[in-house]
Amino acid sequence: MVKTHVVKEADIVREWFVVDAAGQTLGRMASNIARILRGKHKVIYSPHLDVGDFVIVVNAGKIAVTGRKMDQKTYYRHTGYPGGIRSINLRGQLQRHPTHVVRDAVKGMLPKNILGRKMLRKLKVYAGSEHPHQAQGPKVLEF
Numbered sequence: 855m856v857k858t859h860v861v862k863e864a865d866i867v868r869e870w871f872v873v874d875a876a877g878q879t880l881g882r883m884a885s886n887i888a889r890i891l892r893g894k895h896k897v898i899y900s901p902h903l904d905v906g907d908f909v910i911v912v913n914a915g916k917i918a919v920t921g922r923k924m925d926q927k928t929y930y931r932h933t934g935y936p937g938g939i940r941s942i943n944l945r946g947q948l949q950r951h952p953t954h955v956v957r958d959a960v961k962g963m964l965p966k967n968i969l970g971r972k973m974l975r976k977l978k979v980y981a982g983s984e985h986p987h988q989a990q991g992p993k994v995l996e997f
Contacts, residue, residue, distance in 0.1 A: 915952030
């Protein structure tokens with residue numbers, strides 16, 4: 855008789871990875887980060903549990919995009935007031951909030967539920983090359 859192995863919360867071992875975003879294509883990098891956050895790279899992957907690892911992204915302001923996305927990709931937000939829609943292109947968003955660009959790209963590739971929000975909390979994005987997570991001993995992740 856073959857028994858099905860059920861992953862328990864105590865069986866999950868989380869690791870820390872650091873990704874250097876300088877010169878990397880935004881979408882390809884974001885899909886790989888989402889895979890690590892979900893835990894799909896592990897043997898114990900289970901779609902109903904958060905078995906993923908922590909990911910630190912440095913140099914978020916130095917990402918690369920293909921084509922004319924710097925001027926044509928638009929980010930929208932709403933102030934909450936009538937007629938309060940605001941838009942900014944990718945070039946402007948990278949100048950103002952470079953961390954939001956990477957976070958939003960990864961967020962779009964995670965599940966749209968409570969589990970996805972829990973996974974997104976394990977993503978740490980920094981505009982520069984320094985991060986405060988040296989104590990966790992992150993491993994360098996190459997894509």
